[in-house]
Amino acid sequence: MTEHYNSDDTFLARWMAGTLSEAERTAFEKTDAYKQFRLINEESQKLEGPEIDVEAALKQVKLKIETLPKPKRSKVIRIWYSVAAAAILLISLAVILNSDQTYVTGIGEKQNITLQDGSVINLNANSSISLKRFFWMHDKMVTLKGEGYFTIKEGTGFIVNTSKGAVNVLGTEFNIRDRSDFEIKCYGGTVQFSDLNTSQMYTLTKGMQLHMENGVIKEDTFNEDAPSWKTGISTFIDKPISVILDELSYIYPITFDRSTINTNRLFTGSFVHDDLKNALHTTLVPMGIGYQMTANNHVIVLSE
């Protein structure tokens, strides 16, 4: 008869763990080898492992830890930090590359701006021009608020955005006025204006102008070589007095109390940019408007 402990490869393990069946155990205890197994097992259980000083080991480990840099953040968190840093870098780069450069004139100021392609913009008072800081040459676009005179070098694709529509330019000279009134005057070459509201296209050549009356674009002609404001004079033909008052307050640091007058009456004439008294006199007296300066010279009270 083959002994169980030889044929069954987990028999002895189960005997040591005390999980043999009653029948298996009694049969095993009758074998010759049983006493030998029992002695070996009992003596083995009396053995001891090494003595270990846990506290001394803990001190040693703490010592090893102290010489380490402080615990690193987990890998996942570190990866996210890198991703976030890269994203922030990319976004800032995009923002910087996409950022605008803006030139602003205050009350009574004028500024000449020379663009990368050699075009020149004369910016009238209280106006601004903004354009892309980088890669502007790929997409020549500027946004105008107020009034500016453009001298554009030959080339394609120069666009001026205004609140009323886009002005498409070949090589040319023109003036755009986008204030309470709206006006484009072409002094040379060709300009194309697309109305933002109606999407209608207008083509202007030298001596042609567009102006907006009650939200409607009208085409017209004019006769001058350069806008007079460039030489320090504002000239108006059949403009509501409100436009003239606005313009005066862009050139001079003044505001008007216009509560008592009718500002829709039309004015034809001009005023100079370097003499407030003269300017007021030439604009208001012909219209029969009386005026009175307040003590600080900044508010002009009007009367009819």
Place this chain on the structure above:
Amino acid sequence: MPKKEPSICEETNYNLLFRKFYEPVTRYIYYKCGDLQQAEDIVQNAFVSLWRLCASITFSKAKSYIYTACNNLFYNEVKHQKVVLKHQQTVTDYTNYESPDFLIEVDEFREKLKAAINSLSVKEREVFLLSRIEKKTYNEIAEITGLTVKAVERRMSKALLELRNMLGKEIKI
């Protein structure tokens, strides 16, 4: 939501883990390599890396991390030595052996038993000593060594069988 586990980066929690697992793990590694100094170095290095990775290891995963790390570190330095064991200083009741022969030969037998255990293969020795000295169940041993319970039982049986083959002639019946 399960309750948030204590952080190992917290020193009191770390100390708790250390006091709980340092000794059993060190003994386990010692039964493999037989060099207490080497075993302590291995286990201490595993605990140092546990601290370094404290933020990414959860409290409940620490035990298995320590055992796995020690196993890996152990395989990196395979310098096996004789396991030095000693017997408990308790008085044994030899009357159980039903033979006066044992009384005379017991000290000699114990030396031979230790030598026999040392000549077991590392695989059988670690399992046999975890069971007989550390009193671990086969389930616990399977968890520590990464074996199946069945494999642990085979190794246990084989270990005892081999010990008997080596020592059988010493035990006169």
